[in-house]
Amino acid sequence: MLKSDRTLLGCRHAGAHRVVATAVVALVCLLAHGWGPGRARAVQYEMLIDVDTEEDLQELFTTGQISEDTWNTLVQIMRRGVDLDRADRESLYALPNLTYDDVDAILAYRAEAGTINDPAALVPAGVLTEAQLLQIAPFLTVSGDFRPLSATNGRLRFQMVGSPVDDRPPSMALQARVTTLRNLSMGLALVSTRLRLGDPRYDPTRDALSVDAATNRLHVPKFFVRWEGEHAEVLLGTFRAGFGQRLTFDNSDRFTPNGIYADDAVFWNPGMTTRCRESTGELADSPCNTFTGAQRITSDLRWRNSLMGAAVGAEHLSLGPGWLQLYAFGSYQPQSIYQYEIYDRGRCADPRNDSDPNCAAPDIYRRRDDLLAPTSEYSFSTLNNVYAEALGGGNVSYFFSRRAHVGVTGYAAHARFLTEGIDLDFQEWSTRPFGGGVYGAVGADAAFGRGMWDFFLEVAHSFDQQAGGGGGLGAIARTTLTWDRQELELSARYYDEDFSNPYGRPIAASDEQSGNRARDEVGGRVRYTGSIANTLNLRASADLWSQPSVQQVKLLTFVRADLTLGDVVNPGLWFQYQNKDLQRGGHLDVCFSMTTDDDENGEPIPCTGEQYQVTARLRLALGRRYSLLAQYRHEWLDDGSTVHDQDMRQDASAFISFRGNPIDPLRFVVRARFLFEDVAHRDRLEQSLWYYADISYRFPVRLTVRLRYDVLHLIDTRDATAVHSPNPEHWARIELQQTF
Structure with missing residues (x-):
């Protein structure tokens, strides 16, 4: 049976001045507080999350309803699962649509009952509503009653992506996860790729780097063995970790991390990509200027490097009136990097000297059997296994109560470049600090809660060997007020210009300074979530921050709501306003449509400008097993081009999706999206129609088969579209999952 998902209602008004946009958010928050008791949802996610599968989360991300950070977080929670019988307060708060009041009620029930073997028991006990339980159910795992030592369960997942025009075997992945001996779990991921380049090597004849061409390769990027007892755990393999407010150390994709997490994640990029990324180099013409070179190919399945090594932890060690928590971890992980994020220290003294051509990234040539034969160069490519990062860290915490x-958290890391014969280092805008040596951060965090109020604080100092840097200070404070199942979150942050912490992931704006989001930033954010008369659910946010080094003040506000008109019709309206420089007006020399622009060396240039966005939605429940969702979005944004030097560019997009669950084992979704960028000029940007069908069937033997087929038509009149091949694009994904 399909669960009834909520739609959102907000106020996005494109013609208002930026001050009005801010006032709208503040007014909505004040009204929501003044209208008396209501029900609330957690504030860390942009919308009410009501999904059944990972593919549902993928659709929310693809259609712009949730951010990439939210998508990453929820996917990881869904894959690992949260056990209500064992999870701590922060792990429970990461579940969608729960406030701290809800979390504390779950913990109080567990303390009184002794265990939560059946989450459904929370509904008659008045801890959660039936709707809340249904919304968090896909993210839960149930440990059940006492398990014999020999009990074993797990899952095998195989996926494959390809296209009729591909001339290579499809990219495939096989993932296995097994739990046995009560506390022992193991995981493994194998991935085959076609588009990854070979490892870079130094070419002395050209004083540059060379790599083998892309070909079929098999990788083992993820694996782990984990033993998890009542008070201690040990993990070997690939993992993630995070603590506190994510300021000192976090790569966990959790909103409120506390501990270590096994990592065997593999991701799928829906779409096709450029087959050839070679420029002329030493040849007379680029290999990409042929028919075959210009064709596109299905994107490879991908993964994100995490930590690879060992981690140990101990929790709830009784000490005085509270308990102690200890974690230590070490990692040695080869890393990939974008080709323009490195430079040759033998030719350049300071990568910040953009006027010195020797400080540009080294050329990357295609390596041939005859090393002296003329060859092409690669452009805009990721280089694999460029450096290896050795890292060690830990956390010690004392809990007076939950x-x-x-x-205290700290870590230190050192990067060693693996290519011999050339002295490589990071560009100043890479995530890692340049200059060699050890880098890392040390910080302290604290939390306190009483009644309706919870307060969180973390202060950290980074360290590195960067010339003119050496490290800086970062601090973040966050508080939540929860009452009558409403929630208000207030946060303030300060990140020094020299606070260079590649493993810091605190609350921060999406823009980057020298490769890091949490750097050169001072800001504050207010978020509110609640409902009025059990009909109108509101989500509002206002984030104001500045970059002191460039004296830019920026603003992001949104109001989203969820209007429930019975069980059939759910309309919605969203409003969002963003300004990347409140001190600057006009439409010239701006590029809001991109986070950054790139100069001739591939280095990022911060963009400015404004954006207004209005989204209207309508969901219809067609009985208990079918639903229809339609959405239209209109956007006004500064383009920066000469054709819009007196006005704002307008983009439009719309999609419609139909979901069905005709019989319990069978689910399907059919979706179509129309995109029209720059509605005033059909020959400038993308105009496309994208549609797909996704169907899955669960067999009685616990085998689920899923098939998705996508088609993308480019229908604009750009010169690039005329030679785009193939057009339309077709690609398919097959997934088999067996649980036992």
Whole structure:
């Protein structure tokens, strides 16, 4: 049976001045507080999350309803699962649509009942509503009653992506995860790729780098063995970790991390990509200027490097009136990097000297059997296994109660470039600091809660060997007020210009300074979530921040709501306003449509400008097993081009999706999206129609088969579209999952 998902209602008004946009958010928050008791949802996600599968999350991300950070977080939670019988307060709060009031009620029930073997028991006990339980159910795992030592369960997942025009075997992945001996779990991921380049090597004849061409390769990027007892755990293999407010150390994709997490994630990029990324180099013409070179190919399945090594942890060690928590971890992980994020220290003294051509990234040539034969160069490519990062860190925390603790977190890392014969280092805008040596951060965090109020604080100092840097200070404070199942979150942050922490992931704006989001930023954010008369669910946010080094003040506000008119019709309206420089007006020399622009060396240039966005939605429940969702979005944004030097560019997009569950084992979704960028000029940007069908069937033997087929038509009149091949694009994904 399909669960009834909520749609959102907000106020996005494109013609208002930026001050009005801010006032709208503030007004909505004040009204929501003044209208008396209501029900609330957690504030860390942009919308009410009501999904059944990972593919549902993928659709929310693809259609712009949730951010990439939210998508990453929820996918990881869904894959790992949260056990209500064992999870701590922060792990429960990461579940969608729960406030701290809800979380504390779950913990109080667990303490009184002794265990939560059946989450459904929370509904008659008045801890959660039936709707809340249905919304978090896909993210839960149930440990059940006492398991014999020999009990074993797990899953095998195989996926494959390809296209009729591909001339190579499809990209495939096989993932296995097994739990046995009560506390032992193991995981493995194998991935085959076609588009990854070979490892870079130094070419002395050209004083540059060379790589083998892309070909079929098999990788083992993820694996782990984990033992998890009542008070201790040990993990070997690939993992993620995070603590506190994510300021000192976090790569976990969790909103409120606390501990270590096994990592065996493999992702799929819906779409096709450029087959050839070679420029002329030493040849007379680029290999990409042929028919075969210009064709597109299905994107490879991908993964994100995490930590690879060992981690140990101990929790709930009784000490005085509270308990102690200890974690230590070490990692040695080869890393990939974008080709323009490195430079040759033998030719350049300071990568920040953009006037010196020797400080540009080294050329990357295609390596041939005859090393002296003329060859092409690669452009805009990722280089694999460029450097290896050795890292060690840990956390010590003392908990006075589940709502109060103090802790210290720290780590140190060193990057060693693996290519011999050339002295490589990071560009100044890479995530890692340049200059060699050890880098890292040390910080302290604290939390305190009483009644309706929870307060969180973390302060950290980074360190590195960068010339003129050496490290800087970062601090973040966050508080939540929860009452009558409403929630208000207030946060303030300060990140020094020299706070260079590649493993910091605190609350920060999406723009980057020298490769890091949490750097050169001072800001504050207010978020509110609640409902009025059990009909109108509101989500509002206002984030104001500045980059002191460039004296830019920026603003992001949105209001989203969820209007429930019975069980059939759910309309919605969203409003969002963003300004990348409140001190600057006009439409010239701006590029809002991109986070950054790139100069001739591939280095990012911060963009400015404004954006207004209005989204209207309508969901219809067609009985208990079918639903229809339609959405239209109109956007006004500064383009920066000469054709829009007196006005704002307008983009339009719309999609419609039909979901069905005709019988319990069978689910399907059919979706179509129309995109029209720059509605005033059909020959400038993309105009496309994208549609797909996704169907899955669960067999009685616990085998689920899923098939998705996509088609993308480019229908604009650009010169690039005329030679785009293939057009339309076709690609398919097959997934088999066996649980036992």
